[in-house]
Amino acid sequence: MTSEPPSLRVGRVLRVHGVAGAVRVESLTDFADRFRRGARLEANGRRLTVASVQPADRGMIVRFEEVADRSAARSLMGAYLTVPLTQARALPPGRFYHFQ
Template identity: 35%
Template sequence: MTGEDRGGRETGAARGGPAPRVRIGRIVAPQGVRGAVRVQSLSDFPERWARLTQVYIGDEPTPRAVKCLGFTRGGTMPVLKISGVETRDEAEKLRGRYLEVPREQAHPLPEDTFYTFELIGLRAEDPGGVLLGRVVDVEPAPASDLLVLELADGRTARVPMVRAFVQAVDLEGQRVVIQPIPGLLDP
């Protein structure tokens, strides 16, 4: 039920600024001595990396746009050469930073599939409209992604993103409808 460019994996939304951005990857290590970076892809669309011309480096007070000067594959990971990063030490300073693109560059998703950032912050309600909590994250899991809920009493619960439990996602109404069964919301 989540997709891509999953932050639908392009995963999360970067908030703030003139337009929301979508996380497509996270810098995990320098590559070589000329400032290239290895990227953990958060995108379900691997072809996006070869076409990338500009990306935002997030997790800074003001995310900055940088040009993508080159792309290769390092095993299963994209390796990017980005403007302004000339040495291994400069690349190392970017470790852990997210790479983001404007929301309009996110791939369209099939019906009933959502970007993670669209789900975070939604109210979680039972079918009768009783508030259960809020969606605070989406975690990938082998069988289905898990909605991470902060419950009204402060506890955290994980709910599989399957129709048996998640009956509706109403983005306009800012809510998800959860059908709790005994034990589902227990710690």
Template identity: 35%
Template sequence: MSGLIAIGTVVRPQGRVGEVRVLPLTDDPRRFAELEGCYLMPPDQGEYRAIEGCRFQGRMPVVKLEGCDSIAAAEGVVGRLLGIPLAECRSLPPGRFYAFELVGCEVLTPEGARLGRIDDVWESPAHDLWVVRGAGREVLVPAVSAIVESVDLAARRVVVRPPEGLLQL
């Protein structure tokens, strides 16, 4: 199966019956309770597992995966990502997008100067940082409205107005 997006990371076993604690990589951790199954990643193709149960401890989902019936089995999936097909991603309002959709987009200034391509998106407490690589260097561009002028996912193009000095860092 290709086209998977990670929505959580298995961080440790929970209890004695094979449940695992999951660090959510989604804005809505309650989503885990709605899933019938997910894919253990890597490998990129993933290995499908039904979700037999889900409960929460605070914001952390505690998930019972098919085939995980012991502490040893749960320990065997620690560190793996839980993924869903891209087609199952929830629709976002206009003007909003998923971070993974930005990777590979060309980054330009309003004057048309090419800065590079978005190689990665880092989350920070204040805002995301876009890792833009091009011309043999890397620039971190804050994803804030004062800098980002437009995002055109169909054209795979982002226009930014970097403040003075940002490109020299």
């Protein structure tokens, strides 16, 4: 039995946006660069690379290099976007991650 390495949730896919594979994402991080172009995330055990990101009402619109169309984007709906826990950043005094 294999176990998943610990991960940190940085966003959640809310819904599909348009027909080209973009998704609307709710950010769960204070570090906006988690979603910069080229950033690597995981969702449902799948590795994803941010191709583009733009601000939107209640979140952001994100396209991933590995997601080519609306059908593929639909498979991400509701998924949490994560990074390995080893990539957790130091927080200011008095701030904590949910697992601390």
